[in-house]
Amino acid sequence: MSKFYQNMKKLFNFLKNKFLPFHVIIFFMFIYIPLLVVIFLSFNSNVINMMIWDGFTFDWYKSIFGFNTQLDEDAVYLESTDQLLNALKNSIIISTTTTIISTFIGTCLALAMVRYKFRFKAFYNALVYLPMIIPDIVLGISLLIYFVTVGVKLSIYSIIIGHCTFLCSYVFIVVSSRLAGMNDELEKASNDLGGNEIYTFRKITFPLIFPGIMGGALLSFIISMDDLVITYFIAGVDSTTLPVFIYGIMRRGIKPEINAIASLMIIFSLIVAALGIYYRSKKL
């Protein structure tokens, strides 16, 4: 028995030492190679087949931003960059507004849920998680039906309202886990030393959960920025967001320009995500 156990242990150690590094490398390759390929191909000058390397070019980037290129009109999607920039503008307005609203509501929710006792708390708690569990497509359709029934015109505002419905939950989760990790004796200590509720919130609670709030805000910004499914249902004619716009042009076939757009979005997301991780990792 113990012999068997020892052999098993040896085997596991062997596997661990020899293969764990490989496993890790393969795991990360699996995730990142597609992204790297996209970035790589965004510099490919082959117009006909973007999978075959034909030389280095900035043309696709130039074309997105409306600079002159030697490219054939057929090779690109965009007659003008106006549409793209308009979609980008919409996206930024929507994400920023949504972030502010849902961060505020989500943080208040978290404070109430973690710090106070009230009836049916478990029920409300489940209710807050629900929008995250519901499939996007269901949420999108139900929001659409709701807006049409109530008579809200589909526009930027309907998108903002729609995004807030589920982003509050994301912020709630990030902030409440931070709050739960914070010793509530700190607030008592502040109270004990003469600080009333407002003073205690300003000096103790808020600074300590701030990294969580920042993390939640960045998370909701990035989710709002690249949400396609829900936005697709509730976007009005003139309120196209960047993902909806990209989805639209892709239906006209895949052209190398998409690589340049994708690369820029990847880099933007990485920056926001890095900021988010930085804030969330700050120690209590």
Added chain:
Amino acid sequence: MPRTLISIDNACKTYDTPEGGKVNALKDINLNINYNEFVTLLGPSGCGKTTLLKTISGFESLDSGDIKIEGKSIINTPSYKRPVNTVFQNYALFPHMSVKKNITYGLDINKSLDKAEKDKKFNYVLNLINLEGFENRMPHQLSGGQQQRVALARAIINEPKILLLDEPLSALDKKLRSNMQIELKNIQNQSGISFIFVTHDQEEALSMSDRIIVMENGSVSQEGKPEEIYYQPKNKFTADFIGETNLINGLVEEENGLIKFKNENFEFHLTKDFQQYINKKVTFSIRPEQFFTNDVPKESNPYISNFNVEVIQRLFFGPNIKIVCKIKNQIFHCLLKISDQETIKLFEKNKKISIYFDVTKIKLFE
């Protein structure tokens, strides 16, 4: 005549448990605490010590009863307005603030002080807790003992009338603990603040307190000076909880005008002082160190009684030796003073020895 600073009258507190039951955490507590007094709440875990502190600091409300500070009821005063500060068990230092910011937290709220006054107070307490040079450290850069002292400084800088300390030393190791006990006592003397100190460690309570309040199950079991509590326990609970003691059940009987304690293993004569217990079932309590072995002639003290016992275990502690011995089925623990190597030989395993005690010093509880 000591003046009363805080009086707790008929304090009751019941908690609803999540299981749907009720816990009587405080049952009709009556207490007075004087100015400049070091009072210890001592009791086993769950007896309501923390609850009592919380009702004084304002984190829990009373179901009934009153708490008065200098004659004025404070039960409707929010905790941030009470002249009471707390040293929390896990210190609860603000992790995002330096030592200085932590300590001056209470002063910063109170805008009435100017900077010079604030600095003066700060330097005074920093000196008191012996942490000069640490003012810019963050709490996580301090050792447990240092954090403990910052927590203390943060509370006493506000010059509260009462300082509540909830098992403040329980997270420290033994050496640090005994150092902090001395420091705490010094700080209490110097500052003149009344301390209400909670512990479940009876040695700590005995060594530090002016007065000990022994709590049992939400009520006060006994209160008094440490030596009173130790030598004059009023009930079995106190006798058992404070220090080590031999508790032996038996019956008190009168025979030919003599009073006797008796059980199936042994019997001995009692003095007239124990008359009230005649024909009652009692528990007799004697501390291990109240036994001695040197033969004292009966004539010099007629109240000396003795047991002939057999040694079953011997533990050598240096200045003392602990002997576990028995008469028939009755086990005794004795703590004897020894001063030379020869004496130890007398207490070898299975040896038959006589142990003596003064009958007037024992306690009987019904």
